[in-house]
Amino acid sequence: MGRLPKWNEMQEGFITKTLSESINKTGTWRTFKPIIDYSRCTKCGWCVIYCPEPCISFESSGDGKVVIDYDFCKGCGICAEECPIKCIDMVMEE
Amino acid sequence: MGRLPKWNEMQEGFITKTLSESINKTGTWRTFKPIIDYSRCTKCGWCVIYCPEPCISFESSGDGKVVIDYDFCKGCGICAEECPIKCIDMVMEE
Amino acid sequence: MIEIRWHGRGGQGAVTATELLAKAAVKQGLNAQAFAMFGPERRGSPVVAFTRIDKEPIEVRSHIYEPDIVVTLDSTIINIVDISAGLKPRGTLVINSKSSPKELKESFPNFGIAAVDATSIALKRLGVPITNTVMLGALVKATKIVELSNVEKVVSERFNQINVEAVKEAFNETLMLEV
Amino acid sequence: MIEIRWHGRGGQGAVTATELLAKAAVKQGLNAQAFAMFGPERRGSPVVAFTRIDKEPIEVRSHIYEPDIVVTLDSTIINIVDISAGLKPRGTLVINSKSSPKELKESFPNFGIAAVDATSIALKRLGVPITNTVMLGALVKATKIVELSNVEKVVSERFNQINVEAVKEAFNETLMLEV
Amino acid sequence: MPFKNLKEIIARQDFFSPGHGLCAGCGAAQIARIVMKIAGKDSIMVNATGCLEVSTTTYPWTAWKVPYIHVAFENAAAVASGIRAAYDALIMKKKLGKDVNVVVLAGDGGTADIGLQALSGAFERGDRITYICYDNEAYMNTGIQRSGATPYDAWTTTSPAGQKTLKKDLMGIAIAHRVKYAATATISYLLDAANKVEKALSISGPSFIHWLQPCTIGWRYDPKLTVKLSRLAVKTGLWPLYEHYDGINKLTVQVPKRTPVLEYLKLQGRFRHIMDNQEELAKIQSYADELAAKFGLGPVVE
Amino acid sequence: MPFKNLKEIIARQDFFSPGHGLCAGCGAAQIARIVMKIAGKDSIMVNATGCLEVSTTTYPWTAWKVPYIHVAFENAAAVASGIRAAYDALIMKKKLGKDVNVVVLAGDGGTADIGLQALSGAFERGDRITYICYDNEAYMNTGIQRSGATPYDAWTTTSPAGQKTLKKDLMGIAIAHRVKYAATATISYLLDAANKVEKALSISGPSFIHWLQPCTIGWRYDPKLTVKLSRLAVKTGLWPLYEHYDGINKLTVQVPKRTPVLEYLKLQGRFRHIMDNQEELAKIQSYADELAAKFGLGPVVE
Amino acid sequence: MQKVEPFLLSGNLAIAYAIKQLNVDVVSAYPITPQTTIIEKISEYVAKGELKANFMLVESEHSAISACLSAAASGARVFTSSSSQGLLLMHEILFITSALRLPVVMVVANRSVSAPINIWNDHGDIMPQRDTGWIQFFVESAQEAYDKVIQAYRIAEDHQVRLPIMINMDGIVLSHTYEPVYPLSDSEVASFSPWNLSLKRLDPDDFLTIGGFCYPDYYFETRYQSSKALEDSLPIISKVDKEFGKLSGRSYGLVSPFKCNDADTILVSMGSISTTIRATVKKLREKGEKVGMVSLRLFRPFPLNELIKSIKNAKAIGIIDRALSPGAVAGPLFTDVTSALYLSKMSIPAVNFFVGLGGRDVKIEDIENMFVNLKKIPTGKIKKHSYYVGLRG
Amino acid sequence: MQKVEPFLLSGNLAIAYAIKQLNVDVVSAYPITPQTTIIEKISEYVAKGELKANFMLVESEHSAISACLSAAASGARVFTSSSSQGLLLMHEILFITSALRLPVVMVVANRSVSAPINIWNDHGDIMPQRDTGWIQFFVESAQEAYDKVIQAYRIAEDHQVRLPIMINMDGIVLSHTYEPVYPLSDSEVASFSPWNLSLKRLDPDDFLTIGGFCYPDYYFETRYQSSKALEDSLPIISKVDKEFGKLSGRSYGLVSPFKCNDADTILVSMGSISTTIRATVKKLREKGEKVGMVSLRLFRPFPLNELIKSIKNAKAIGIIDRALSPGAVAGPLFTDVTSALYLSKMSIPAVNFFVGLGGRDVKIEDIENMFVNLKKIPTGKIKKHSYYVGLRG
Numbered sequence A, B: 001m002g003r004l005p006k007w008n009e010m011q012e013g014f015i016t017k018t019l020s021e022s023i024n025k026t027g028t029w030r031t032f033k034p035i036i037d038y039s040r041c042t043k044c045g046w047c048v049i050y051c052p053e054p055c056i057s058f059e060s061s062g063d064g065k066v067v068i069d070y071d072f073c074k075g076c077g078i079c080a081e082e083c084p085i086k087c088i089d090m091v092m093e094e
Numbered sequence C, D: 001m002i003e004i005r006w007h008g009r010g011g012q013g014a015v016t017a018t019e020l021l022a023k024a025a026v027k028q029g030l031n032a033q034a035f036a037m038f039g040p041e042r043r044g045s046p047v048v049a050f051t052r053i054d055k056e057p058i059e060v061r062s063h064i065y066e067p068d069i070v071v072t073l074d075s076t077i078i079n080i081v082d083i084s085a086g087l088k089p090r091g092t093l094v095i096n097s098k099s100s101p102k103e104l105k106e107s108f109p110n111f112g113i114a115a116v117d118a119t120s121i122a123l124k125r126l127g128v129p130i131t132n133t134v135m136l137g138a139l140v141k142a143t144k145i146v147e148l149s150n151v152e153k154v155v156s157e158r159f160n161q162i163n164v165e166a167v168k169e170a171f172n173e174t175l176m177l178e179v
Numbered sequence E, F: 001m002p003f004k005n006l007k008e009i010i011a012r013q014d015f016f017s018p019g020h021g022l023c024a025g026c027g028a029a030q031i032a033r034i035v036m037k038i039a040g041k042d043s044i045m046v047n048a049t050g051c052l053e054v055s056t057t058t059y060p061w062t063a064w065k066v067p068y069i070h071v072a073f074e075n076a077a078a079v080a081s082g083i084r085a086a087y088d089a090l091i092m093k094k095k096l097g098k099d100v101n102v103v104v105l106a107g108d109g110g111t112a113d114i115g116l117q118a119l120s121g122a123f124e125r126g127d128r129i130t131y132i133c134y135d136n137e138a139y140m141n142t143g144i145q146r147s148g149a150t151p152y153d154a155w156t157t158t159s160p161a162g163q164k165t166l167k168k169d170l171m172g173i174a175i176a177h178r179v180k181y182a183a184t185a186t187i188s189y190l191l192d193a194a195n196k197v198e199k200a201l202s203i204s205g206p207s208f209i210h211w212l213q214p215c216t217i218g219w220r221y222d223p224k225l226t227v228k229l230s231r232l233a234v235k236t237g238l239w240p241l242y243e244h245y246d247g248i249n250k251l252t253v254q255v256p257k258r259t260p261v262l263e264y265l266k267l268q269g270r271f272r273h274i275m276d277n278q279e280e281l282a283k284i285q286s287y288a289d290e291l292a293a294k295f296g297l298g299p300v301v302e
Numbered sequence G, H: 001m002q003k004v005e006p007f008l009l010s011g012n013l014a015i016a017y018a019i020k021q022l023n024v025d026v027v028s029a030y031p032i033t034p035q036t037t038i039i040e041k042i043s044e045y046v047a048k049g050e051l052k053a054n055f056m057l058v059e060s061e062h063s064a065i066s067a068c069l070s071a072a073a074s075g076a077r078v079f080t081s082s083s084s085q086g087l088l089l090m091h092e093i094l095f096i097t098s099a100l101r102l103p104v105v106m107v108v109a110n111r112s113v114s115a116p117i118n119i120w121n122d123h124g125d126i127m128p129q130r131d132t133g134w135i136q137f138f139v140e141s142a143q144e145a146y147d148k149v150i151q152a153y154r155i156a157e158d159h160q161v162r163l164p165i166m167i168n169m170d171g172i173v174l175s176h177t178y179e180p181v182y183p184l185s186d187s188e189v190a191s192f193s194p195w196n197l198s199l200k201r202l203d204p205d206d207f208l209t210i211g212g213f214c215y216p217d218y219y220f221e222t223r224y225q226s227s228k229a230l231e232d233s234l235p236i237i238s239k240v241d242k243e244f245g246k247l248s249g250r251s252y253g254l255v256s257p258f259k260c261n262d263a264d265t266i267l268v269s270m271g272s273i274s275t276t277i278r279a280t281v282k283k284l285r286e287k288g289e290k291v292g293m294v295s296l297r298l299f300r301p302f303p304l305n306e307l308i309k310s311i312k313n314a315k316a317i318g319i320i321d322r323a324l325s326p327g328a329v330a331g332p333l334f335t336d337v338t339s340a341l342y343l344s345k346m347s348i349p350a351v352n353f354f355v356g357l358g359g360r361d362v363k364i365e366d367i368e369n370m371f372v373n374l375k376k377i378p379t380g381k382i383k384k385h386s387y388y389v390g391l392r393g
């Protein structure tokens, strides 16, 4: 996190503009890790829309596959549960 | 009203049990005074029940006529207005 | 400094009376302060208001205990309130009453008295028994603390010409008896 | 005074662990203080708790910056938190891990190390990966700060016999390596 | 047993004392008196700050011949709940033997606005209190400011051009809280009102009465008209008298022929500014018609 | 234009950022994200104190890519009204050109209990705000205490033997306030929910959405079941999806065959204590049946 | 510079007039005596189109201040006013307003607090708000009330300050007393207190988060920051007052000592009572009594140096509290002032006069009596340090 | 007299246990961290039938205190607890409770106030309530919290006192820390703090009006009366504490000086920080430093004489505030103490330490540093009178 700010280095009125995604990598909370079986994935998007973080998205480049940003995935398992064809596996973290 | 109480003569917690009827004669507020024409009064009781003070009642003794306690009557005129046979007159106070 | 106490009833405009008087005073370059004993009084219950008028800026802010002048707006208030309480020796009472100053003198032997039947004037001219502007006319007549023209001005600014006429009539009708 | 720091994750019962340890200490006539860094942490996020144990009544109420002992409840926490931060020279780490003390020693060369696969014990005995009671067994084995029987007592008062068995198993399975 | 005639009500003892300081002709005084006649001696009265409270408890006197408490403006329902809780607990623990009616009288401001949340809480908990809102359709005690219950187009000192929203539907809100008993009332329909109070007091949970109260100062009318205006409010359909019991709404006073709203409005200074405004008058008439349709009242007969 | 499929929603930009601190599997995060996708950039978000707020604005970071404000627990609606008033005034006075959506997300405690009065005021004034209650049926942020929205029989830390009153009917209360648009929603019916948000934002006055949100901690279930429970709430009839527009209630998602409530309850630890209590289970089933009758849902099919 | 004919206005009407001239954008308030006529008048201005503003009569004071807060956060110029129970109901949000550094301006028509309910003047409502982090003025007259409202927006919206301001005006005594007031012209007001769209606001084109959650790592710093801003506002307050003086011929200072230089006994006071004291001092001076008085115009930030300077030569001082702090060492102002004296290593004998609670009238004689008592103090004969002036018993 | 095996309880649980033993009739409360586990535990006792009481989880703190007030007025023994924003929301009703002389007992798990929102300990919530007319204790441990609750009902319900009582217990630091607590037996509690149906209550058989409207003619007198009652409660508080000591072996005094007699430097503090200071004093004494400390157990009524007595020989004192009063002369406790010193004609140099805001941890080294600074003061080298201990910047 680096050095904490002095009182006169903070913005007045306890304002912030720093986004959580830039500093708070919640992927460390995870006990189980979702793994997508791309061979079966239909790109339906349910995992994308239901991820509460949100940390699944369609890749904008390439073939537009769905990708999980493990920096943020907390391993809730919703994507796996809601995937219509059950092509996501939850695997214990090491 | 007499002498006002000292601080240690007042009841604790700003409690009172003194009834307004015992000390606050609101009859002095009156500009018009209701006068009942007993010759016509049917003792129906509407004036009794609608008086907001309340200061009209059936006399418990005698022939049970309705009487106005002028100590409290503020002269609103409701009794006169609501008397079904209009036997109450509102007369300017002197 | 001249100090005035007003007696009226909730709903009769005692506060407006004191305000208008003060305004008239300010119009002629005097300083003035107009206030009342506010409370949760309801229509009909006795109320008291005050005016202070002075050439100098007015600093004192306490109630008025020893007025120079007392004005009553309501014709029956003299029966229930001690209107002359604290009135300075040789002070003036300006009373709304059908009675003449002479008759009133019996009750208030030590004061100058001015009287006018303001209620009748108000009923006649305004259609309601609201005497606050009317009594301003009487007060000015009796005490000359401000000029009638200034009272007329402030009354016409706030109300209308009919009220001004009522003020004038009261001014003309007011009878006086020195101490 | 002995000072202990616990590392776990929200939902794993670090607070209960420190409370039970303190209770066991009190049972044998010691003084104890059990507390945690409370916050709005949600399930899964790293949490820290503390225990102080002493013969004398405990007066100091600050956090613990230089613990004698550190216990981890979660097997992956060592990857994301610097668990040995501030640990006294020659202090003890009691770690929930499948790895042996020897393997762990590489990461923590300067401390005594005790290790047990608490998650497996918990899953086997309790059916859930909640390791707080289990790690009490390991802690006692590694440090002897309280008697095992007292831990068994407080665990059985709060939970049940199965938990007590888990404590015992952890006690027996814990492997140690001195500094 | 419902009251059958006026005499039965008159015969009840008074617990509201003359010498109070409410305005001559104040409708709130009438309500206080009738409510206390019905509730009787073993009752505790709770008021919210407002005209009724300040003018009936002016130290050193009180107009109340029953135990009475006022705490603040916004918490009358919570205060009542506390009393209920205390009596329930003390009776349960056999520290006290006798139960009481806990009755609230609070203004429309103290009910529809600043006190709504406390009331909602009491409803939700199911506390056995009888909460009566005396609705004079503005903050009268502080000098006639609009409240959530101020009707469309009414002048107040803070709606100098006329209020431009509809009156909050307190009955609807109470009913949405599944309160077991809720009713409207007004003084001109005295038996109806008295019986509603009686019924409310008998409910084993919260009960609510929304009681329209003409106010001479705030509505700007001659004080003698208090009862008359209360009657016209019903006759015009602007104040339907109904009750809600266990999920069902029932009209309690039918108005076979409705009076046009103008008859009601023209007596009140607060509507003076729309007396020549046909458009606005028509809006209010059509609001009355809507209510009439909803509650099954008769047609307007000029 | 209503959304017709999932892709249209996914295509919308996100204004809710990962790295927030809500629990793994938190339903409130899903709501925040969807609402912001619909509301878009020119929106201001207001939160009441609660899980969502404390876990998305942990200094020095924030999860919100739109202007966001939190003031306190009980005043979210008033805070929103203030923003609305400011924007209206500044635009009227030509000090600003561009308008915004003012969107509130507040928990059930912040809505049904301590924040109800502020909400009632905003409804009454007709302030153009979209108020969304994410209802996880208890005070989760402070550790699962009962709220006015806690359902019958649910365990919480302050109803250890199960809550014994019915869930407050927030929709009924909103409708009694004549709010122009009010709707229920839940994440499992995503198009339905998205379209309701879109509609709510288009209303020229207050709009209200009551959004059921399963909570893994408070309801005591495996986080992966969040969407599933949201679906079962609808399928059992316990959470009818409907909307109220201009005075009329309309079912938006029909449930032709209802699932027995047990299927929903048994997945949740908070109902564990009644799993063997047929009487209590029957009560909840009959409550679902009542709702089904009211909204015209299909029969239970085991 | 005074215009020839003043207006005759009550304190409340003077304030409403200033608000109109200040072209406020949002007014959110709730009625309570004796503040109500301010908002009644404003609602009239708005209804007549004389003020273009959003006037919200909300459902409680809690919401009134909440809406002001967020309207200010949105960049609007806002106003509210309250008294007594209403002010107390705002308590929680007052702290938040200052900590979020939002330039809300509020007039408090000071009134006693319940129980029992009493609608008259004292400082019982405002004293318990002395920790809230707002700038707090006390005014002595309708004129000063008018002037201070105009100054307030300049100060509150100053980018160095960005703090909410309360203007305390004694209820009834000032709020409802009509007296001459010399207003500025609309254009003078507009150029003295121009509205500036605040830089940090709820703006979709530059999003930010206001009011987030704070771990112990940051709390102390951010609170210190706003506390420091309040301290540092003092010179800016002075500067604005002086500039206002140039424009209007009226400036007030942070404290206003009167005849203090050679005074043996000095009364310290705040608000409307100060004018009666000033009149009394004049009267006593005419009799040759060496008396003086000092009125605090600014209460927060506390003008420690200015106050000490003015009283340092006295042989005895009396400090007037218009509020009780039951169970405390003494009244709130007394405690502040003696603590200031302590820090300044002074040891002038001081007594506390509790005066005029719940509308108990204060007469010139009462004040003369206080001076009489003060005079006795250096003799050592007086042991009491608290007097309840006018208390029966 | 201590029983052999203590319970291991958090402050909150210790309090809940006392409430059960005190057989309270009505509990009305609202959740807020860090107070919540008190009411959770009580709700469990009630659900299990271990406490026969009416437990109301109401819809806000405003209602919680309102219902307690009226339940007490009905003769019930009542309890509530709160923290931070919840306490602030009760503000208005706190004054009414004391003025109506109702024996409500409340525990405050002290926590900082918003903004920004922070759930950790300081005294920012309680200090702005110092004028409310309640008796206010500060406790140092779970044991003292337990003991004080038991004493509190005896004091509050005493017919001479009839005042509400707040027991301040540092949030998290005490509320959530488990430590040994020696409870009394149920029967000891019952006989020490028996419930008596209060004489003046809402009773249909003897009606009375509570909370009426008050003209200026009576307000000053009635407010003085309750203020006086608070002052006069001091000896009764002492007496109850001593009696409790006889029963339990534990009594606390109004202030508890430690090593003050010959100390050159003394720290004055309240609440849980005092135990850490005591530990530090012991440590420094071992090194021969002449340091001392005094902890105020009672804050209102302020134990002026007791406090002065204990610090009068010091060469320098440090006063610890756990709350800011922005723009004031100094922190709330500092102002009180120096005002008391001023009245006592003392002139010991004093400095104000602002410490531990919003959960900022306070270490033994921090306290050692304070003593180091204090020691330098008599040298005159130190000019500052305020230190922000641990502040970054």
Ligand SMILES: Cc1ncc(C[n+]2csc(CCOP(=O)(O)OP(=O)(O)O)c2C)c(N)n1
Residues within 6 Å of the ligand: E048, E049, E050, E051, E052, E072, E073, E074, E106, E107, E108, E109, E110, E111, E136, E137, E138, E139, E140, E141, E142, E147, G030, G031, G032, G033, G061, G085, G086, G089
């Ligand atoms: C918190 C608070 N805000 C405002 C007030 C001022 N106040 C007292 S009574 C009242 C109006 C009461 O209106 P309502 O409830 O309709 O009763 P009414 O006076 O009309 O009888 C107001 C605004 C108060 N006492 N407390």
Ligand SMILES: Cc1ncc(C[n+]2csc(CCOP(=O)(O)OP(=O)(O)O)c2C)c(N)n1
Residues within 6 Å of the ligand: F048, F049, F050, F051, F052, F072, F073, F074, F106, F107, F108, F109, F110, F111, F136, F137, F138, F139, F140, F141, F142, F147, H030, H031, H032, H033, H061, H085, H086, H089
């Ligand atoms: C006045 C006040 N009282 C209590 C609290 C403590 N508090 C903060 S959030 C919360 C519960 C929120 O519940 P809910 O609104 O349902 O949101 P959730 O946490 O469930 O998301 C409580 C009680 C507070 N912040 N302010």
Ligand code: SF4
Residues within 6 Å of the ligand: A036, A040, A041, A042, A043, A044, A045, A046, A047, A048, A066, A082, A083, A084, A085, A086, A087, A088
């Ligand atoms: S839900 Fe399953 S099938 Fe659909 S996009 Fe995600 S992984 Fe692919």
Ligand code: SF4
Residues within 6 Å of the ligand: A034, A050, A051, A052, A053, A055, A056, A068, A072, A073, A074, A075, A076, A077, A078, A079, A080, F025
């Ligand atoms: S496990 Fe949960 S957090 Fe991780 S990607 Fe799947 S839905 Fe998102």
Ligand code: SF4
Residues within 6 Å of the ligand: B036, B040, B041, B042, B043, B044, B045, B046, B047, B048, B066, B082, B083, B084, B085, B086, B087, B088
């Ligand atoms: S209303 Fe008329 S007729 Fe009836 S009792 Fe009264 S005076 Fe007699």
Ligand code: SF4
Residues within 6 Å of the ligand: B034, B050, B051, B052, B053, B055, B056, B068, B072, B073, B074, B075, B076, B077, B078, B079, B080, E025
């Ligand atoms: S005039 Fe009014 S107050 Fe007098 S008796 Fe008739 S109804 Fe009663």
Ligand code: SF4
Residues within 6 Å of the ligand: C042, E022, E023, E025, E026, E027, E028, E051, E052, E055, E136, E140, E141, E214, E215, E216, E217, E218
């Ligand atoms: S103002 Fe209206 S409600 Fe108040 S006392 Fe007068 S008539 Fe009654």
Ligand code: SF4
Residues within 6 Å of the ligand: D042, F021, F022, F023, F025, F026, F027, F028, F051, F052, F055, F136, F140, F141, F214, F215, F216, F217, F218
């Ligand atoms: S407790 Fe519930 S609502 Fe709160 S963050 Fe966790 S899952 Fe979401």
Ligand SMILES: [Mg+2]
Residues within 6 Å of the ligand: E107, E108, E109, E134, E135, E136, E137, E138, E139, E140, E147
């Ligand atoms: Mg009203």
Ligand SMILES: [Mg+2]
Residues within 6 Å of the ligand: F107, F108, F109, F134, F135, F136, F137, F138, F139, F140, F147
């Ligand atoms: Mg919730």
